[in-house]
Amino acid sequence: MPATIRDVARLAGVSASTVSRAISMPGMVNAATRARVAAAVEQLGYLPNRAARGLITGRTGTIGLVVPDLANPFFASLTKGVQARARRSDVAVFVADTDEDAVAEVGLVRALSKQVDGVVLCSPRASDAELSAIAQDTNVVLVNRAAEGIPGITYDNEEGMRQAVAHLVALGHRRIAWVGGPVKSWSTQHRGLGLRNAVEEHGATLTPVGNFAPTYEGGIAAADQVVATGATAVITYNDLVAIGLLARLHARGISVPGDLSVVGVDDIAMSRMARPALTTVRLPKQEAGRIAVELLLTLLDDPDGSVDTRGTLHGELVVRDSTGPAPGS
Numbered sequence: 001m002p003a004t005i006r007d008v009a010r011l012a013g014v015s016a017s018t019v020s021r022a023i024s025m026p027g028m029v030n031a032a033t034r035a036r037v038a039a040a041v042e043q044l045g046y047l048p049n050r051a052a053r054g055l056i057t058g059r060t061g062t063i064g065l066v067v068p069d070l071a072n073p074f075f076a077s078l079t080k081g082v083q084a085r086a087r088r089s090d091v092a093v094f095v096a097d098t099d100e101d102a103v104a105e106v107g108l109v110r111a112l113s114k115q116v117d118g119v120v121l122c123s124p125r126a127s128d129a130e131l132s133a134i135a136q137d138t139n140v141v142l143v144n145r146a147a148e149g150i151p152g153i154t155y156d157n158e159e160g161m162r163q164a165v166a167h168l169v170a171l172g173h174r175r176i177a178w179v180g181g182p183v184k185s186w187s188t189q190h191r192g193l194g195l196r197n198a199v200e201e202h203g204a205t206l207t208p209v210g211n212f213a214p215t216y217e218g219g220i221a222a223a224d225q226v227v228a229t230g231a232t233a234v235i236t237y238n239d240l241v242a243i244g245l246l247a248r249l250h251a252r253g254i255s256v257p258g259d260l261s262v263v264g265v266d267d268i269a270m271s272r273m274a275r276p277a278l279t280t281v282r283l284p285k286q287e288a289g290r291i292a293v294e295l296l297l298t299l300l301d302d303p304d305g306s307v308d309t310r311g312t313l314h315g316e317l318v319v320r321d322s323t324g325p326a327p328g329s
Contacts, residue, residue, distance in 0.1 A: 003044035011040040062092045063296060064112035064119040066105060070097045072214065072240060073268040074285060075122060078143065081289025082120055089297060091117075100213070102126050102184060106134065113138035117300055120292045121145075125184040141296040143288050145186045151295045153288050153311040157187055158194030160281035160315035164235050164263045165198035167279070167317055172329030173233040173261060174204045179222045179245070180211040181237030188237060191265065195235060207231055212241060219244020227252070232260060232326040239264035239271045239280055246274055246322065257324030267318055276321035283315045 009016040014033060022029045022037040029037070041047070065082050067075040079095060086093050094116060098105040102125035109119050118139030124131060131147045134140055142152030168176060178195050181188040188211065199206040209225040212218035219241035226234045226245065236242040242264030249256055256262055256276055264271055267282035291311060 003046040005046070007044055008037065008040045008046050011044060012036040059117050059300070060115065061090065062094060062116045063293070064109070064116040065093050065095045065122070066098060066108055066112070066119060066124075067095070067122045068098050068100045068105075068125065069214070070095070072238075073270060074238065074266045074283075077268070077285035078122060078289040081286030082293055083289075084286070085290040085293040089293075091293075091297070098125070100125065100182060102130075106130055109134050109140070110137070118296045120289075120296060122292075123185065123187065125182065127184075139296060139299050141292050141299065143292045151299060153291045153295065153313060155187070155283050155288070156312050156314045157190040158197065160265065160283070160317070161191050161194030161235070162198040162201075163315070163317040164265075164281055165195065165202060165204070167319065167323065168233045168235075168261060168263065169202045169204055171233075171261065171324060172326035174326070175229070175231040175233070176204055176206050177226045177229045177231035177234040178206055178208045179219070179226065179234060179236040179241055180208060181214045181218075181241070183211050185214070185237075191237065212237070214238050214241060216240050216244035216247070219246070220248045223248030223252075227254065227260070233263070233323070234260060235263045235265075237265065239266045239268045239278060242278055242280070242322075243270060243274050246276075246278070250275075256322055259327060261323040261326070263323060265315070272320070274322070279320045279323040280318055281315040282318045284313050288313055 005016050005019050009019045019037050022034050026034055069075060083093050094112060096108045098108060105124055105126050109121060112119055120141050122143040124145050128147050131150060135150045140150055142150055144155060146152060146154050176199060180192060195206055207229045209222060209229060212222045214237055223245045236245060242262050246256060246262060254260060264278050264280040267280045271278035271280050
C-alpha cells in the first residue's frame with residue numbers, strides 16, 4: 001500500500017496537519033520540523049503531488065505566466081507555446097492576466113513568485129526599475145521586452161515595420177498613418193522607431209494618430225482620425241486594432257484597399273478571416289513561448305550561470321487583400 005500522510009506524520013513525530021502545512025505552506029513550519037517531514041516523505045516515498053515533491057527538491061514544479069490580456073489571441077497563442085514546452089518538462093503553468101494594468105502586473109508577479117519557481121512575464125508595462133526589483137526577488141524571463149540583466153526573448157519590431165513600409169511604398173503610397181498602442185508598451189516604442197526610420201529612408205510621410213487600446217474597440221476609435229489625416233495607408237499596433245479599424249471604415253463606406261490600405265501586426269487567426277483579409281507582420285508567437293520556458297528552466301537549473309539575454313525572433317510580412325495600389329497611382 002502507498003504511504004499516506006498519517007504514515008509520514010507518524011514517522012516524523014508530528015501531526016498530520018503539520019505535515020500538510022509543511023508541504024503546502026512551508027513558511028509556517030520551523031526549519032527543524034520541515035527537515036523531519038522531508039526526511040519522512042523521502043523515506044516513505046510519499047509523493048502525492050507537486051508540493052510534496054517540492055519539499056524534497058526545493059522546487060514546486062510550477063511556473064507563472066503573466067500576460068496583459070488573455071482575450072488578445074496573440075497572448076493565447078503564446079500561452080500555448082509556454083504550456084507545450086513546460087509540459088515536456090513536467091512543469092505546470094499558472095496563468096495570470098493583468099488587464100493592461102502596470103500596477104496589477106507588479107502585484108501579480110510578486111504574489112505568484114511565492115508559489116512558483118519562476119515567472120514568464122509577457123509584454124510587461126512595468127518600468128525598467130520595477131522589473132529590475134522584481135528580478136531581484138524571483139526568477140523572471142521576459143517576452144517581447146528587453147531589460148538590462150533580465151533574460152528574455154524579443155521581436156525585431158523595427159525590421160517588421162521596415163518590411164511593411166517597403167511593401168506600401170512599392171504600391172505607390174507616400175502618406176502613411178500610424179496607430180500606436182499603449183503608451184508604456186515597449187513594442188509601441190520600437191515599432192514607431194522602425195516606422196519613422198523606414199519612412200524617412202523611402203522619402204514618404206508618417207502621420208501618428210495617437211495611442212489607442214490594443215483592442216478591436218481601439219481600432220474603431222482610431223478610424224476616424226486615420227481618415228482625417230488624408231493618408232492612403234495605415235499601419236496599426238496589432239491585428240485587433242486593424243480589424244476594428246476595418247469595421248469602422250466599412251461602416252463609413254470607405255473602401256479597403258481602394259481608398260485606404262491597412263496593415264496589422266501579429267498575424268492572429270482572425271486576420272485571415274477579416275474582410276478583406278488582413279495584410280500583417282507575422283510574429284512567431286508559440287516559438288516565443290517555447291524559448292521563454294527554456295530560458296527559465298536554464299535559469300532554474302543554473303542560477304549563477306550565463307543565460308542569453310539577447311534572444312531575438314524575426315517577423316515576416318504576409319500580404320493579403322487589405323493592401324493595394326495607392327489611389328491615383
